[in-house]
Amino acid sequence: MRLVTYLNEHGIQRAGALIESDSAIVDLLAAAEKITGNAIPEFASILSLVEGGKNALDAAGALVARAPTIAVVQRDMVRLCAPIQPPPQMRDCSCFELHLRQSFAAARRARVANEPNPEEALKLMNTRADDRVIETFNRQPIYYKCNRFAVIGPDDDVIWPSYSKVMDFELEFACYIGRQTKDVARERAREHIVGYTIFNDMSARDAQAREMPGMLGPAKSKDFDTGNVMGPCLVTADELPDPYDLLMIARVNGEEWGRGTTRDMRWQFEDVIAHISRSETLYPGEVLGSGTVGNGCGLEQQRFLKPNDVIELEVEGIGILRSRVIKS
Template structure:
């Protein structure tokens, strides 16, 4: 099943999508509440039994759910290879990358819908996209094995982890992770697709073989498959749940696929070709079985709040 959250005639609702038609769920029902209750399929089946003439073209698609948290992994070796050269001047993937499926927490309150305009963040002149798949947790868990973790994944969605590369690079130098280079926008959608819809594309090692593509202003510039990720989503969930809880609605990003970001091109080619995103550019990310998100870049704020530190004396107080 494909679940959506949408705005229509000024009202936000949740529904189930089949063949481009939205079958509304009862007023007040949210996709997140159904995930928390482990009631997606029951509610979805009831909604699909009712007639509807509302199509996805008539509504504004919102993020399918409001996630409590978003962990973004770095699961594709090809992406790390290109970006490490572009941002850090490294000629090879850092050895630390191979040791565990590392992640950072990004902003769950900065989500945009599948076709929303995305403004350039303040102070950014090197804007980039990142093509990912997000797995949605459907059941709380802690200290899970990968085998048990499969039961805790309720579905998947397309995830664009927008990046302000010029803001991101100096933040990395502090060693605390990303802040304003990442927390301004992520696109989630177009739907939450339940795990059973892609189960037949799982290979013997547990990887989902789903084609991933990105077009920039209508031109195909990147292609990969989710099967090239170096850890399964079950392994990522298990790692995230080590000594910690994962909760219903949490999203775990796969990391950017190979050729899924401009920074990769820059690292491999040695120059910024294609150039950083600018207002008017349109980025479309498509994942087989999951759908497409397509966002146009628009101007953002021109004022930049950037308070510099006050230098203090280094003499300790008595």
């Protein structure tokens, strides 16, 4: 299934599933009421559906297959939220080594751009701090916790934060936890993934340059309202039998800026789940981002966004997450 959360005409979140090549949505609660005569609580939201487990998902699949006309709304007549907005928790991981290496290299080139001899200055630059990050990355999964209340969907604009002059997008793959787990082995971790989506981790690069030397991870470079864009849907795990063979493409105003593939994940979600769940409980609906795919942001090529740019992030099998960035 391709699960979505949308706002009805009263501005209330409703749980649904995309049908008819994503042109229409089956409202799950309305379908259940029509077919069974009952308002089934598991269909009140995508989060409650995920919390309901396999039985609830199977029941939802049966409703979608029948799709009573009274429960179908046209996609272009409603506003999509993120699949779960807000999620109970979210973490952004670093799973693509190429992105790290290219970002560090681009940042070093930027720092020496005004030197009399940039190439010579680049050769003399101390790279120990960057090397330590790569060493840590290859030793274990690394991640930070995001602001879950900054999550928005594909029909919302990203509001340019007032303190930034250098904005960037980041193309990420993301998974949703499907059931409560703790101390799970890697070999069993995929059983705890309910589905996948696309994540645009918007980043204020100038704020990031100022705060990262503090070595506590990103803060105001990532934490601002509308900074975490997710969608357009949650594709259930059965629809993506091999999540590690998906093409990923980033475009700005219709121009391709970069592409990569989930094959390049140094750490797969199973590795990340096994690592995070050590002595810590994960709950249904939590989100784990993959980190940026190599070539999946402007920083790697020293290109940045302008107000009113339209970002399109595509992941094979999921769709396109489209966002406009505006200044308020």
